[in-house]
Amino acid sequence: MAEADQDQNSIFAPNYDSAVTDRSKLGEFAKIAAKDGTLLEKVEISVSEQEKRQGASAMGMKDQYTVYLVETRTRDDSKGVSEAGPTALWRRYSEFELLRNYLVVAYAHVVVPPLPEKRMTIMWQQLTTVDNFDADFIERRRVGLEGFLQRVASHPAMCAEQIFHGFLEQEDGWKESVLATGFQAKQDSRLKSLNAQFRLKKPDRQFEELKNYATDLQSNITTLLKTRAKLADRLYGIHKIHGNYGRVFSEWSGIEQEMGDGLQSAGHFMDAYKDYIDDFLSEEEQIADQLKEYIYFAESLKNVCRKQEVLQYELERAEENLASRSLQRDQILGTAPTKAFSLRSMRSKIFGPESQEAKDAQVKLLEDQIEEGEETVTKATKEVESFMEKALTEVDRFKKQRMVDLKEIFINYAILQIKISKRGITTWNSTRDCFLKM
Numbered sequence: 001m002a003e004a005d006q007d008q009n010s011i012f013a014p015n016y017d018s019a020v021t022d023r024s025k026l027g028e029f030a031k032i033a034a035k036d037g038t039l040l041e042k043v044e045i046s047v048s049e050q051e052k053r054q055g056a057s058a059m060g061m062k063d064q065y066t067v068y069l070v071e072t073r074t075r076d077d078s079k080g081v082s083e084a085g086p087t088a089l090w091r092r093y094s095e096f097e098l099l100r101n102y103l104v105v106a107y108a109h110v111v112v113p114p115l116p117e118k119r120m121t122i123m124w125q126q127l128t129t130v131d132n133f134d135a136d137f138i139e140r141r142r143v144g145l146e147g148f149l150q151r152v153a154s155h156p157a158m159c160a161e162q163i164f165h166g167f168l169e170q171e172d173g174w175k176e177s178v179l180a181t182g183f184q185a186k187q188d189s190r191l192k193s194l195n196a197q198f199r200l201k202k203p204d205r206q207f208e209e210l211k212n213y214a215t216d217l218q219s220n221i222t223t224l225l226k227t228r229a230k231l232a233d234r235l236y237g238i239h240k241i242h243g244n245y246g247r248v249f250s251e252w253s254g255i256e257q258e259m260g261d262g263l264q265s266a267g268h269f270m271d272a273y274k275d276y277i278d279d280f281l282s283e284e285e286q287i288a289d290q291l292k293e294y295i296y297f298a299e300s301l302k303n304v305c306r307k308q309e310v311l312q313y314e315l316e317r318a319e320e321n322l323a324s325r326s327l328q329r330d331q332i333l334g335t336a337p338t339k340a341f342s343l344r345s346m347r348s349k350i351f352g353p354e355s356q357e358a359k360d361a362q363v364k365l366l367e368d369q370i371e372e373g374e375e376t377v378t379k380a381t382k383e384v385e386s387f388m389e390k391a392l393t394e395v396d397r398f399k400k401q402r403m404v405d406l407k408e409i410f411i412n413y414a415i416l417q418i419k420i421s422k423r424g425i426t427t428w429n430s431t432r433d434c435f436l437k438m
Contacts, residue, residue, distance in 0.1 A: 039159035040150055044073050045168065047146035050138050051090070066138055067092055068145055072168050089171045093118065096145055098178055099167050104300075105183045107158055108307045109391040111398040113151035114296030116144025116289065136282070140289055147293075193306045196313035204308065204388070210395060211305040214298040221295050225288060232281055235420075239277035246270035262438035266431045273427045280420050287416065290409050294402065301398065304391050311387055315380040322373035329366040332359050 049069040054062055073086035096115055103112050149168075152158045163181070166174045249267030253260040330336035 038154045040153040045149050050142045105187050111300045116141045196309040207305045207308045214301040217298040243274040259438045262434045265434040269431045311384045318376045318380045325369045
């Protein structure tokens with residue numbers, strides 16, 4: 001297992017002496033940031049534009065897709081490195097996915113930030129017919145992709161990752177450099193994770209609690225978002241139906257001389273009441289997207305727990321294998337009871353007892369296997385302990401960030417509802433004044 005750790009470090013750990021990194025200004029910033037901060041403190045990272053493009057698919061058909069302009073520039077107060085000019089390059093959503101998939105494998109102990117959803121879910125009724133190329137949806141995804149890059153850049157370990165720097169700077173050959181790391185071969189399969197989950201004999205209590213917490217977090221946020229979607233739909237309908245007031249007042253004003261001006265003005269205010277809800281609900285959707293991000297953060301937390309289960313299961317298998325070899329040796333030596341109907345006893349009855357020379361050879365082979373098994377168990381134990389220590393540190397970091405983010409989201413949502421209510425009160429006060437002047 002230690003050798004596996006060493007191999008993994010040689011592939012995934014940041015290497016500031018490589019030729020690629022020497023050409024990377026971000027590499028210089030990362031080395032300085034590692035001492036007293038993160039890359040995001042030295043470099044501004046933004047996804048500033050989006051653009052729809054069309055190309056040919058593998059079947060020769062037209063393929064529409066969206067690209068996003070990723071820009072990086074040095075912050076004005078950054079010191080200690082040579083000046084780096086701004087960089088800008090276009091990335092597809094699939095390239096963001098490749099970056100994140102790599103980070104999930106390379107930093108299995110980290111609650112890796114999620115990407116914005118590829119297709120819209122848990123939305124209010126007015127948006128159910130919007131496709132994935134809708135301008136508002138693409139804009140919301142752009143904001144989410146920018147947030148993803150900034151979260152990675154603010155992480156003390158991931159911000160120093162060469163593959164991440166390449167994503168920000170390397171326009172050609174970046175995808176090939178990611179695949180060349182062989183990270184996909186190191187990725188735990190879904191079957192392997194399920195096998196570990198159901199066959200694990202001694203699950204760790206802390207990680208079991210974390211997994212349950214992640215499930216509850218997803219459930220609570222999903223319920224909250226569904227409730228919000230129903231409220232938004234009803235609120236939208238209530239405001240829009242006020243347009244009938246506006247139409248009636250405007251028509252009525254045409255047949256009234258003394259009350260005409262007042263009714264006409266009241267109709268204008270009702271029309272405004274009907275229209276302003278669109279902007280408010282658009283702002284509310286952005287807040288909902290921020291909350292929705294934590295559904296996927298919870299899935300990232302589950303991924304960390306699954307990795308711990310896989311490592312723990314591999315340790316248990318190594319321990320079982322060692323115990324089996326030790327028992328076989330002791331049975332040959334006569335220091336442990338032999339099963340009445342074991343394969344060894346049946347063979348002895350059929351072919352006669354084994355010679356001492358054959359027994360010594362078997363004992364020697366088993367002792368070699370036991371020695372190797374002991375080393376495997378020791379390495380596996382260290383790997384599990386190391387992973388758990390790093391993972392729990394990352395979980396604490398995630399919890400602190402979660403508290404800050406969710407607090408801000410809930411406050412912003414409450415402030416928005418207050419703004420909507422105040423706008424309604426102002427509109428009705430103005431409408432009342434129109435009636436008073438009649």
